[in-house]
Each structure stands twice: as C-alpha cells, then as structure tokens.
Amino acid sequence: xxxxxxxxxxxxxxxxxxxxxxxxxxxxxxxxxxxxxxxxxxxxxxxxxxxxxxxxxxxxxxxxxxxxxxxxxxxxxxxxxxxxxxxxxxxxxxxxxxxxxxxxxxxxxxxxxxxxxxxxxxxxxxxxxxxxxxxxxxxxxxxxxxxxxxxxxxxxxxxxxxxxxxxxxxxxxxxxxxxxxxxxxxxxxxxxxxxxxxxxxxxxxxxxxxxxxxxxxxxxxxxxxxxxxxxxxxxxxxxxxxxxxxxxxxxxxxxxxxxxxxxxxxxxxxxxxxxxxxxxxxxxxxxxxxxxxxxxxxxxxxxxxxxxxxxxxxxxxxxxxxxxxxxxxxxxxxxxxxxxxxxxxxxxxxxxxxxxxxxxxxxxxxxxxxxxxxxxxxxxxxxxxxxxxxxxxxxxxxxxxxxxxxxxxxxxxxxxxxxx
Amino acid sequence: xxxxxxxxxxxxxxxxxxxxxxxxxxxxxxxxxxxxxxxxxxxxxxxxxxxxxxxxxxxxxxxxxxxxxxxxxxxxxxxxxxxxxxxxxxxxxxxxxxxxxxxxxxxxxxxxxxxxxxxxxxxxxxxxxxxxxxxxxxxxxxxxxxxxxxxxxxxxxxxxxxxxxx
Numbered sequence: 271x272x273x274x275x276x277x278x279x280x281x282x283x284x285x286x287x288x289x290x291x292x293x294x295x296x297x298x299x300x301x302x303x304x305x306x307x308x309x310x311x312x313x314x315x316x317x318x319x320x321x322x323x324x325x326x327x328x329x330x331x332x333x334x335x336x337x338x339x340x341x342x343x344x345x346x347x348x349x350x351x352x353x354x355x356x357x358x359x360x361x362x363x364x365x366x367x368x369x370x371x372x373x374x375x376x377x378x379x380x381x382x383x384x385x386x387x388x389x390x391x392x393x394x395x396x397x398x399x400x401x402x403x404x405x406x407x408x409x410x411x412x413x414x415x416x417x418x419x420x421x422x423x424x425x426x427x428x429x430x431x432x433x434x435x436x437x438x439x440x441x442x443x444x445x446x447x448x449x450x451x452x453x454x455x456x457x458x459x460x461x462x463x464x465x466x467x468x469x470x471x472x473x474x475x476x477x478x479x480x481x482x483x484x485x486x487x488x489x490x491x492x493x494x495x496x497x498x499x500x501x502x503x504x505x506x507x508x509x510x511x512x513x514x515x516x517x518x519x520x521x522x523x524x525x526x527x528x529x530x531x532x533x534x535x536x537x538x539x540x541x542x543x544x545x546x547x548x549x550x551x552x553x554x555x556x557x558x559x560x561x562x563x564x565x566x567x568x569x570x571x572x573x574x575x576x577x578x579x580x581x582x583x584x585x586x587x588x589x590x591x592x593x594x595x596x597x598x599x600x601x602x603x604x605x606x607x608x609x610x611x612x613x614x615x616x617x618x619x620x621x622x623x624x625x626x627x628x629x630x631x632x633x634x635x636x637x638x639x640x641x642x643x644x645x646x647x648x649x650x651x652x653x654x655x656x657x658x659x660x661x662x663x664x665x666x667x668x669x670x671x672x673x674x675x676x677x678x679x680x681x682x683x684x685x686x687x688x689x690x
Numbered sequence: 691x692x693x694x695x696x697x698x699x700x701x702x703x704x705x706x707x708x709x710x711x712x713x714x715x716x717x718x719x720x721x722x723x724x725x726x727x728x729x730x731x732x733x734x735x736x737x738x739x740x741x742x743x744x745x746x747x748x749x750x751x752x753x754x755x756x757x758x759x760x761x762x763x764x765x766x767x768x769x770x771x772x773x774x775x776x777x778x779x780x781x782x783x784x785x786x787x788x789x790x791x792x793x794x795x796x797x798x799x800x801x802x803x804x805x806x807x808x809x810x811x812x813x814x815x816x817x818x819x820x821x822x823x824x825x826x827x828x829x830x831x832x833x834x835x836x837x838x839x840x841x842x843x844x845x846x847x848x849x850x851x852x853x854x855x856x
Contacts, residue, residue: 320854322852322854338718345719409788411759412784412785418848457751458705461751461780491779491780493780639715652755654710656715659715661730
C-alpha cells in the first residue's frame with residue numbers, strides 16, 4: 271500500500287474510510303460549517319427553509335459577521351441584523367460579530383483543529399489548513415445541503431509539496447515565501463489540488479506566519495493549503511484548553527503530483543503587482559513606485575506578529591505626507607494585545623489610522639476603498655482589478671514590513687534598510 | 691433548461707476572476723442591481739448587450755478568486771445560457787452547477803470567435819459551431835450533475851430527492 275498525504279488522510283477520516291486516492295469522489299462528514307454575513311444566512315435562508323429548515327448539528331455551525339462591519343450603508347446594516355436574528359432564531363451557540371475576519375476568529379475560538387474537515391462560504395477558508403485541518407471554500411447554495419445533511423461530496427485532490435528549507439533572513443517573512451511560491455506555480459497552477467507546505471523554514475514558523483501560507487493557497491487555485499501539525503500547533507491549542515489533538519502526518523511514501531524545492535536564505539522581499547497575484551517580482555524591480563494608500567491588515571497579515579514588525583519599522587518615524595496608512599488588526603483579541611504592547615500608539619504616532627477588525631477595504635466593502643487611478647500597497651491576499659474599490663485602481667501586495675517601509679517613503683520600498 | 695443550449699458567443703481571455711464578474715463593491719446590492727455591473731472592469735457594456743441564451747467563451751481559469759455565488763448568479767440573472775472555458779476555478783465551477791448555470795470544460799476554446807453561433811450538447815459532451823461549421827468535443831459532466839443543472843441547481847435537485855415540491 272502506498273502512503274497517503276495529510277490531505278488524503280483527513281478526507282479518508284471524514285469519509286469513514288481507511289484510505290482514499292486522488293480522483294476518487296467521496297461523501298464526507300463536515301466537522302465545521304462556517305458562514306459569514308455576506309454569503310451566509312441571507313442567501314441560504316429561503317432554500318434552507320424550503321427543504322425543511324433543520325440544522326444537522328448546531329454545535330458544528332459557526333456564523334461570523336465580518337464583511338459588513340461596521341456597516342457603511344443601511345443595506346449593510348440590514349444584512350447584519352438579518353444575520354444576527356438568524357443566528358438567534360436557530361439558537362447557534364457560535365455566532366460572532368465585530369470581532370474580525372471569520373478565518374482568524376474561528377482559529378482564536380478553537381473551532382479549527384488538526385484533522386477536522388471545515389467548509390466555509392469564503393474562498394480563504396483554506397487558512398484553517400495552517401493548523402492541519404482540511405478546509406476549503408464552498409458557495410452558499412452548496413452550504414444549504416451541508417446545513418441540512420452535514421455531508422457533501424468532494425473529489426480527493428492531488429497534492430503538491432512545497433518545500434522551503436534554510437534560514438529565513440532578516441526582513442523576509444512568510445508573505446514573501448508564499449508570494450514567491452505563487453509566482454512560480456501560477457495563480458491557476460494548483461487548481462483542484464492541495465498545497466502542502468513543508469521543510470525546515472516552515473517548521474520554524476510561528477502559527478501567525480503559517481496562517482499566511484495556508485490563507486493564500488487559494489490564490490494558486492488550490493482547494494486548500496495544509497501544514498503538518500506539530501508542537502507549535504499543539505501548544506497554541508493548549509492555550510485554548512484543547513488537549514489531545516490528532517497529529518496527522520504525511521507518510522514518507524505518500525505520493526505527490528509535483529514537488530517544489532526552495533532555499534529561504536536566498537529570498538528577497540517579494541511584491542505581487544497589478545492585477546494578478548502571480549505577477550510577482552522582487553521588491554527591487556518595483557521600488558520607487560508611488561502609492562496613495564497602504565493597508566496593513568486582513569486575515570492574511572493583520573496578526574500580532576505583523577503589527578509588531580510594522581511597529582518596529584515605524585517607531586520614531588513618520589509616514590509620508592502623501593499617503594494614508596490604514597491599519598486593520600485581524601481580530602479584537604489582536605487589537606487588545608497590540609494596545610497592551612503599545613503598538614497602536616507607535617503606529618498612530620507615525621501617522622497611521624487604526625480601524626476596527628473587519629474585512630473592510632480588503633474586499634472593497636467598507637472603510638478605506640480606493641478611487642479611480644489610486645494605487646495601494648497592501649498586506650492582504652488578492653490584487654484583482656476592482657478588489658479594493660475602483661477597477662481603475664491598482665493594488666500591490668507585499669509583507670507587513672514592505673507595507674510599513676512603503677508608508678514611510680510614500681513609494682514602494684525595501685524594508686530591509688529599516689530593520690537592524 | 692434542457693441539455694441542449696444554443697446561443698451567440700461573447701469571447702473573453704484567461705483568468706476572468708470573480709472581482710471582474712461580480713465586483714465586491716456592489717455585493718451588498720440586489721442581484722438585479724449587481725448584474726448591471728457584471729464584467730464591467732473589462733467590458734463595461736456587457737450587461738446591456740448580452741441577450742438571453744448568449745454563451746460566454748473564455749480561456750483558462752474562469753471564475754478564479756472568491757467563493758461568492760453572486761458571480762454565477764449575476765450571469766444567470768442576465769440569462770447567459772452557458773459558459774465554455776478551457777477550465778474553471780474550482781469553487782466557481784461547483785457554484786455554477788449548484789445554481790443551475792451550465793459550465794463546460796473544453797480544453798481549448800481558441801477555435802471559437804466572438805459572435806459565433808454555438809450549440810452545446812451537455813449530455814453528449816459536444817459543441818457545434820454553426821457559424822464555422824465545426825464540431826468540438828468537451829468534457830462530459832456526470833449524469834447526476836447534468837440533471838442538477840437541468841433542474842435549475844442543487845436546491846430543486848435536493849427537493850426532488852427529498853420528495854418536496856418546489
């Protein structure tokens with residue numbers, strides 16, 4: 271018998287089978303069904319009720335209002351109210367609002383655990399793979415079936431192994447690693463497949479950094495991004511009171527469709543240029559490009575370690591007069607931690623504006639969208655035309671450090687000169 | 691909807707993503723209003739010129755990006771008859787089937803030009819280009835997914851299976 275990858279093992283468990291093979295279509299039991307305000311209750315309610323309106327297991331349903339928070343229009347306020355009322359009517363034990371983007375919130379509240387199958391009505395649901403779950407995005411209609419039956423069908427994907435060995439140099443972060451990877455694989459290069467991140471550089475990463483990799487797996491078209499759970503993950507879960515989690519590893523003889531091998535010690539800061547996430551270049555190629563706004567935040571890179579990096583760079587400095595710098599911590603817990611550490615003071619004194627945790631301007635919904643002709647440097651995950659507002663705007667994506675350095679200069683800058 | 695689709699072609703390139711099909715800034719509007727902005731980043735007149743039954747023909751990776759079902763929904767609202775692509779982004783592909791919008795993978799759509807008249811046979815996995823007098827093979831959807839699309843999507847399909855009249 272040939273070995274299996276973590277993704278295959280997790281799907282086999284969810285399907286109640288000993289083994290599964292790529293290409294096989296399996297019926298799987300869902301451990302967590304997650305919805306958010308924009309693509310959740312308001313879209314599924316009618317169909318859900320028509321088909322009986324009974325949740326398969328309310329303990330396994332999580333709803334997070336994050337896209338329309340805080341509401342910028344009456345319509346968005348109505349969406350929030352609808353979502354809140356729905357959660358109340360169905361007596362959901364896990365409804366969160368105004369806490370931050372769903373992907374971060376479900377990690378912090380312990381819903382994400384190794385070996386779980388997590389489906390959510392958002393493409394970045396794959397972020398949960400950073401803790402060793404199999405997590406992927408589905409549409410709202412498909413969610414109706416999941417809510418009613420707790421099951422759906424999935425095709426077992428092939429796995430691509432992405433190995434990063436070596437020591438990550440100062441000024442280089444997991445964002446640079448994932449951008450370099452996506453630049454090579456291409457933004458559709460892993461369509462229908464899984465990205466498994468491995469190697470010493472990945473094992474040395476904190477949970478914060480790992481989540482950047484799994485978050486952006488979908489930007490290469492992947493069904494999910496997954497990392498073997500280890501002491502780092504178990505240590506984090508213990509802080510949430512969760513013990514004895516499964517440790518699922520890929521077998522040594524597991525089969526991979528492709529393997530990529532990198533040495534982190536040679537990496538420069540990377541930037542994804544408009545309008546595709548695989549249009550990736552070393553920062554030196556775009557240094558000096560003027561920007562109007564920088565965005566430090568999102569479920570991709572708004573965690574405490576990201577804010578610490580930015581604060582280190584911006585401490586005692588001022589951002590350029592020609593730009594706005596929006597800071598959006600990825601959750602209320604992170605906001606409070608940053609406040610405790612004095613990070614919010616440092617950033618505000620530098621001239622940044624700290625917004626509340628939300629999907630906000632990253633998805634072009636609220637609080638900081640861009641107009642025609644405006645250029646953004648952002649730490650988020652997607653730079654499609656129109657993503658952050660006007661389709662005539664331009665979005666560059668980089669690490670929090672690159673974003674902070676860019677804020678100082680008002681044009682795209684290499685962060686390494688600001689790091690001791 | 692039947693398994694046979696006939697319509698005129700609007701041709702686009704590779705990587706037509708969900709922010710092009712269904713821009714985030716309009717997502718809190720109704721589907722009717724959102725559909726007026728469909729494809730506007732690359733084709734501002736699309737919603738005005740598209741006619742019921744028209745077929746979108748694209749290259750690689752149509753529908754990449756967000757899981758937003760509004761992407762196939764706005765196209766369905768505009769009564770697009772089908773989308774033919776080299777291949778699709780996976781969430782869009784599932785969403786389209788789940789809401790009853792036929793998506794057909796053809797491997798190479800480069801033989802087809804804007805304005806061509808096509809006839810797609812979902813069950814047989816074939817496309818006839820009436821304008822050019824050509825015939826192409828496509829990937830076939832499994833029969834149960836053709837049935838799902840023909841019934842109008844997952845909801846009516848589940849209703850039928852559960853014996854609920856919709």
